[in-house]
Amino acid sequence: MYARVISLADATDDKREAAIEMIRGTVIPMLQSHDGFAGYISLYDAEKQRAQAIILWESKDAADAAEETLAERRKQMTAQVGITIESVDLYEAPVVELAGARV
Numbered sequence: 001m002y003a004r005v006i007s008l009a010d011a012t013d014d015k016r017e018a019a020i021e022m023i024r025g026t027v028i029p030m031l032q033s034h035d036g037f038a039g040y041i042s043l044y045d046a047e048k049q050r051a052q053a054i055i056l057w058e059s060k061d062a063a064d065a066a067e068e069t070l071a072e073r074r075k076q077m078t079a080q081v082g083i084t085i086e087s088v089d090l091y092e093a094p095v096v097e098l099a100g101a102r103v
Contacts, residue, residue, distance in 0.1 A: 001038060001093040002063045004055045007086040008078065011044060011051040019051070019081050027077065030070075031055060036062020039098065051083065056096065063090055 011019070023042055031037045039056035057063035071088070078085050 001096050002057045002060050003091050003093040003096075004057065004063055004067070004088065005091060006053040006055070006074065006088050008051040008053070009049065009084045009086050011049050011083050013046055015081055015083060016044065016046075019083060022077060022081060023053075030073065031066070034062070034066040034070075036066070038096075056093065060090070060092075 020042075023040070028040055031040060036058040037055070038058050041054040041056075043052040043054070045051070055063075057066065067090075074085065074088070
């Protein structure tokens, strides 16, 4: 498994609800249309006004293929909400264990 980790800045409280709505209504359905999508985790630190998105992929090939179209969409969506992309990195995820609950 692989994880694309996106670090975001300028994630102020006033942008939180718009970001969550976009993630649930647009981002996750878009990711689900890509072969090899395995999950999504959103992390938020209100004090530091930072956020991270972790997108899980079944393979490196799936992550790379999706990134070809997702990179530009990511820029557009974060600009729409007013959040800044700091970095986008791909990691091998040798251990992933999730209980399966949606929060």
